[in-house]
Structures are given as C-alpha cells and as structure tokens.
Amino acid sequence: AQKVTQAQTEISVVEKEDVTLDCVYETRDTTYYLFWYKQPPSGELVFLIRRNSFDEQNEISGRYSWNFQKSTSSFNFTITASQVVDSAVYFCALSEAERDDKIIFGKGTRLHILP
C-alpha cells in the first residue's frame, strides 16, 4: 500500500536559516509521482513540484530545492535562506500512476520561520 511519512510534525527556524523537510514514501509501483504542496494560513493548497519515479535528478527553483533518492525512498525539500513568508504547512504526497491519479498526502510539517 502507498504511504507517505513526514516525521517532522513542526519545525521552527530563525529567518535566513536553511531548513530541510523530510519525506519518506512507500509504494509497490515502479511508476509513481511525488509532490510537495504548501498550505499557507489562508488554507489553499499551493503546488510546488512534481517528480516522476524515473527522474532522480535533483531540482532547484530559487530558494527551494528537492533531493529525490529512490534508494532510500526519500524526497526531501530544502528551503535556503528562509523567509517569514515561508511559514506554512508543507505536505509531501504520492500518486501511483499505475492505478489512478489520486494523491495520498503525508501528515504535513508545520514550518515556523521566526523573524
């Protein structure tokens, strides 16, 4: 069965520090997609990234970077030089393409960036 584990329930860092959010997943499929979503206090789900299981290349987008390692079933997310506006709940999620497209979310990590 598919499962996403975000062991960090809540993290607090001081502004400008780097922070990494961990995500470990379980799936029996060989073809799957991994996602990160941001949920600010306003409540909407903001799509950040999608990676397919065949693309292990790390990705950088501005201050955000993602480290996908199939060997450890991890898809970690790093924010460099954090800002107060990064404060939100971040969800890692998984979709098994060989079944359907529904997304299964982890429990989320609440990130507090302190000024």
Place this chain on the structure above:
Amino acid sequence: AAGVIQSPRHLIKEKRETATLKCYPIPRHDTVYWYQQGPGQDPQFLISFYEKMQSDKGSIPDRFSAQQFSDYHSELNMSSLELGDSALYFCASTYLGAGANVLTFGAGSRLTVL
C-alpha cells in the same frame, strides 16, 4: 488561466442539516476528486469521478454522496451533518486522457457545523 472553482467558499450549518458543495473543474478536465481536510489534519481522499462515473472511493461516510454532471461539474452532498464534518473540502481536477497526472486543486470550501 482558468482554475478549479469551488462554491461556496464558506458554509455554516447546524447539526443534522444538509450541505451541498459544488466544484467546477478546469475546462476539458474529465476527472474530479474530492478531499476532506479536518483541522490540523492532512487532506483525505473521499471520492473521484471520471467521465461522470465514480472511479474510486476513499473514506467517504455513507451520509455523503457525490456525482459528476454532464458539464463535468461535481457536487458533494452531505446529510445529517455532524460536528466532525467541520473541515476544509477540496476539489481537484485533471485530464486523465493526457496522462499528465497533475491534479489542480481548488481553493477549498470551509464547512463549519455548529
């Protein structure tokens, strides 16, 4: 670009009342998903529809029903509301024909049951 539209954005109901949430997917999207997110929880999959037929079912209570109409919009009907139904309800849509596997989420409908 058009997004997924959910209405109403906020809804307050009393226990045992009925509520209906609506979702208008992105034009040409053929698949709709409903998620429920309780306070401090992760979004939980409720149900999905592909081409107006139910395609998958998650942890949706028997008191809830949903359907997708000929114009591809979807409605989630919730009856005999309980306090525990207070949550943020998300709708998402995608076009399965493209195999893109990218869901676009609406802004959510916040239901409060008093």
